[in-house]
Amino acid sequence: MMSYQKGRLKFLVLWLLSQSPKRGIDIIDDISKMTWGWWKPSPGSIYPLLSTLEKDGEITRKENGIYEITQKGIEEISDFLPPRYKGSVETGVEELESLMDFFEDMGKDNLLPYKNRLIKAKDRLERLIE
Incomplete structure (x- = not known):
């Protein structure tokens, strides 16, 4: 026991x-x-x-x-655990799409300070699906 x-x-x-x-x-x-x-x-x-x-x-x-x-x-x-551990790839893609909506709503000027980090994230995603 x-x-x-x-x-x-x-x-x-x-x-x-x-x-x-x-x-x-x-x-x-x-x-x-x-x-x-x-x-x-x-x-x-x-x-x-x-x-x-x-x-x-x-x-x-x-x-x-x-x-x-x-x-x-x-x-x-x-x-x-947070939801990301419970879902499927489908759930992750849906979360990513929601984040893209958020970034689009924020506008380019608000994203510029994070440009390098966003590019690194994009590059990581591209390597995963190549």
Whole structure:
């Protein structure tokens, strides 16, 4: 039976991995930073949990020791994630189209300070669909 504390730790670890892949020590450090040092999980609580999550298929561990969340892990915490993790490619395209409407409403003058960033985003999208 999983204790209340361990249940929260599981969801916190999965949430952190949904943000970016991490090593176990990075997870410990991130939790410590998030709690302003009030809570720093021990390696004895993090690494067995990571092993269980990997065995359950909610995360994977690469050869370099970096853990990544899987689709199963995302589904486990989907109620706590922003909509972009819940949708399909169709949902993402619809969000992108809505953002384009927003940018058009803002007008060119308001977008000029962000020109370089917008060009980088456009270039990334073009590389994805080439």
